[in-house]
Amino acid sequence: MKTGIHNIDDLVEQVHMGRTRAAFALTGGATGTITSLLRRPGGSRTVLDVAIPYAPEAVTAYLGFRPQQAVSASTATALAHAAFDRALSFRPNSKVPVVGLGCSAALATDRVRKGSDRIHVATFDGTQTFSYVREFETSKQDREEQESRSEEIVLTALADAVGHPVPHELKLLLPMKRTETFERDPLEALWDGRQPWLTVYKDGRWRPGGILPAAIVAGSFNPLHAGHRALFEAARCRVNDNVAYELSVENVDKSPLPTDVVQTRLSQFMNDAPVIVTQAPTFLEKAKLLPGVMFVIGIDTARRIIDQRYYPENVSLADVLTQLRDLNCRFLVAGRLETDRFVELSDLDLAPDATDLFEAVPADELRVDISSTELRGNR
Numbered sequence: 001m002k003t004g005i006h007n008i009d010d011l012v013e014q015v016h017m018g019r020t021r022a023a024f025a026l027t028g029g030a031t032g033t034i035t036s037l038l039r040r041p042g043g044s045r046t047v048l049d050v051a052i053p054y055a056p057e058a059v060t061a062y063l064g065f066r067p068q069q070a071v072s073a074s075t076a077t078a079l080a081h082a083a084f085d086r087a088l089s090f091r092p093n094s095k096v097p098v099v100g101l102g103c104s105a106a107l108a109t110d111r112v113r114k115g116s117d118r119i120h121v122a123t124f125d126g127t128q129t130f131s132y133v134r135e136f137e138t139s140k141q142d143r144e145e146q147e148s149r150s151e152e153i154v155l156t157a158l159a160d161a162v163g164h165p166v167p168h169e170l171k172l173l174l175p176m177k178r179t180e181t182f183e184r185d186p187l188e189a190l191w192d193g194r195q196p197w198l199t200v201y202k203d204g205r206w207r208p209g210g211i212l213p214a215a216i217v218a219g220s221f222n223p224l225h226a227g228h229r230a231l232f233e234a235a236r237c238r239v240n241d242n243v244a245y246e247l248s249v250e251n252v253d254k255s256p257l258p259t260d261v262v263q264t265r266l267s268q269f270m271n272d273a274p275v276i277v278t279q280a281p282t283f284l285e286k287a288k289l290l291p292g293v294m295f296v297i298g299i300d301t302a303r304r305i306i307d308q309r310y311y312p313e314n315v316s317l318a319d320v321l322t323q324l325r326d327l328n329c330r331f332l333v334a335g336r337l338e339t340d341r342f343v344e345l346s347d348l349d350l351a352p353d354a355t356d357l358f359e360a361v362p363a364d365e366l367r368v369d370i371s372s373t374e375l376r377g378n379r
Contacts, residue, residue: 008152009040011159016042020097020162020209023049023087025079027059028071029105029119030150037155046158048090048098049083059104071106073131076120079104084124088194095196095289097209099125099161103154107136108143117141119150123161125208126189127182132157134176163199163207187259190249190279197278197289199244202271214239215294215332216276218246218286224268231296231334232273234366238332239294244274246290252281284320287329295331299343302333302358306350321354334361 015037024034024047034050037043053062059075060066063082067075079102087098105119117136122129134153136146153176156166186206189195199210215235219228228245235243247265249257257265262277269275280286283295283305297305304310308317324330335344345360 008036008155011155011164012036012040013042014164014211015155015159015162016040016046018046018162018164018209018211020099020207021046021048021087021091022099022101022158022162023051023083023090024101024103025051025053025062025083026103026154027053027079027105028103029107029147030103030121030154032147032151033103033154033158036151049086051083051086071104071115071118071120073120073122073133075104076102076122077124077129077131078102080122080124080129084126094193097195097197099123099158099208101154101158101161103150105150107146107150108138108141117146119146119153121154121157123157125161125186126194127184127186128206129181129183130157130161131179131181132176161207163201163205163210165201165203165205185259187249187262187277190277197276197280200266200269200275200277202269202273204270210274210276212290212293213244213274213276214242215296216244216246216286216290217296218248218283220251221245221247221265221268224265227298230366231298234334234361235294235296235332237365243296244276245269246276246278246286248278248281248286250279250281283329284323287324287327291327291329293329295329297331297333299333299335299338299345299348302331302345303348305331306348306354318351318353321351321357324357330356331358332361333358334366335363 026033031052034047037047051062053059056070059070063078067078069075080100082100083102084098084100087100091098101121101123103119103121106115107117117138119134121132132153134149160166186198189208190198195208197209199207215238217228217231217235221228232243232245249262266275278286278289280289306317311317311320333345335342342363344363345358350358
């Protein structure tokens with residue numbers, strides 16, 4: 001499907017690249033959206049469930065109550081909430097982020113009907129509802145054209161819900177009103193397990209899941225310092241701009257971070273870089289959530305990863321490394337100065353079967369000689 005300015009198929013491809021999956025409830029129109037999603041490879045990575053409760057009785061059965069108005073923002077929102085609950089039920093495991101999308105439409109028809117031709121779309125991710133409305137000029141658009149515009153609006157809403165900013169040219173082509181409702185702090189969906197991870201974009205948007213970055217700089221960021229930024233730049237040199245930071249709200253042997261502390265630490269990245277927020281304190285847990293990524297770390301962290309002493313007695317280092325390999329994750333390691341000696345990856349006692357998981361950053365490219373602990377000690 002192509003508009004005059006923007007290729008919607010490109011947006012579909014971007015949605016399929018992400019990790020977030022969706023359940024849909026569509027009534028009154030825009031059902032071609034599902035065809036657009038499934039006609040391209042990767043549709044099963046996005047679509048969990050589709051319901052088309054077309055008759056009023058079917059809508060009532062789907063929602064569990066009869067809406068006051070068949071085509072309205074409140075009905076679209078109720079459909080999105082119900083779809084979200086179904087997405088939670090149908091996702092393969094709790095590591096899959098999900099959204100629900102609802103649509104109620106009244107499009108051009110061959111019978112007399114009160115009210116304007118219009119479409120209401122809503123998405124819900126457990127804490128946030130994004131709503132869209134578009135009224136059509138009946139005299140200028142037939143049913144087929146309204147269906148096409150409706151499908152584009154639904155796909156745009158889906159892309160927005162899973163973290164893709166709506167292209168400016170598409171906003172101009174699809175004039176519609178968009179509103180946001182925040183029912184709870186987005187972190188609450190992480191705490192209660194409804195979302196396994198969130199992405200906070202540099203413009204302040206919070207979204208469940210999203211496209212996996214190629215590389216991640218993980219840390220507590222207390223505070224964010226030049227060493228973290230240097231690791232980030234080293235990753236960018238290898239994977240271009242597809243890099244993110246990662247902050248776990250839980251840490252090994254420490255209490256979970258309070259919400260206000262998380263918000264304060266995230267504020268350091270505003271207008272700078274995206275941050276993935278998880279409840280994954282270990283690299284193996286991070287890898288299970290974010291398979292295939294390269295973790296960019298300092299030598300201190302690398303030393304702990306390969307030392308059995310840092311694992312519980314019932315956890316085998318060899319087994320951890322095997323799982324990391326199976327998850328297609330690896331580590332890019334920067335050296336640092338330690339008591340007048342520069343220590344790098346080659347100085348560590350790597351087991352022969354672990355060398356493929358680690359890559360050194362050349363010392364002339366990057367060295368990290370400061371840590372958050374040292375910075376806090378110097379305050």
